[in-house]
Amino acid sequence: MFDYQQLVETAADAIIVCDAAGAITLWNAASTRMFGYSASEALGQSLDIIIPKRQQARHWDGYHQTMASGMTKYGASVLRVPAVHQDGHTLSIAFSVALMHDNAGKVNAIVALVRDESAKFAEERALKARVAELEMQLKA
Secondary structure: OOOHHHHHHHOOOEEEEEEOOOEEEEEOHHHHHHHOOOHHHHOOOEHHHOOOHHHHHHHHHHHHHHHHHOOOOOOOOOEEEEEEOOOOOEEEEEEEEEEEEOOOOOEEEEEEEEEEOHHHHHHHHHHHHHHHHHHHHHHO
């Protein structure tokens, strides 16, 4: 028999599950490594613990719309957004979501599979700056 709990706990990516109200109900070990909060600190909390303040209203508008409609406009897309670590530093994350349904077919939870892409984002930004610098030199 396959042990799903072991899969969740040993996954390299953060796996976060929130209920219909937006409370965190699952927070794996990778979530702790990525965001700094232990499972006991995160469970029962709102996702606001990792969402930058300036994006919280937009996030919750989309979250509540998804819960009400049972559909996400992102489908299988990977979303790239900023996030906040427990110590306050900003992360660049990429994540996908999956909707979980109860026996009646109503969405009752959202699963996010999250990867920290901060280093990749910084690398891409540095490369873009270097390209822009070289283009300016060619024009001069």
